[in-house]
Amino acid sequence: MLLVRLVKNHPLPDGNKRAAWVTLRLFIEMNRWRWIDYPSVDESERAVLAVAAGEWTEEQSATWLRAHLGPPEGDRPAPGP
Numbered sequence: 001m002l003l004v005r006l007v008k009n010h011p012l013p014d015g016n017k018r019a020a021w022v023t024l025r026l027f028i029e030m031n032r033w034r035w036i037d038y039p040s041v042d043e044s045e046r047a048v049l050a051v052a053a054g055e056w057t058e059e060q061s062a063t064w065l066r067a068h069l070g071p072p073e074g075d076r077p078a079p080g081p
Helices: 002-009 016-030 041-052 058-068
Strands: none
Touching: 002 016, 002 041, 002 058, 016 041, 041 058
């Protein structure tokens, strides 16, 4: 899962947890998924810190995310001409 990989692999010298959260949000938006239960700042922080501390597995992180997301809205537009 994208969030777990970015948090755990430390691709940046600083800000990996923040970058992982923003990247996850952008990925969700770009793929037209929707938040059915948008997590609070505190809940989001707890989730990202749990991943970073190794308290959550990738599967636990995915389960948490599935509880907050709904399927994509509508069909994707056809590619341009």
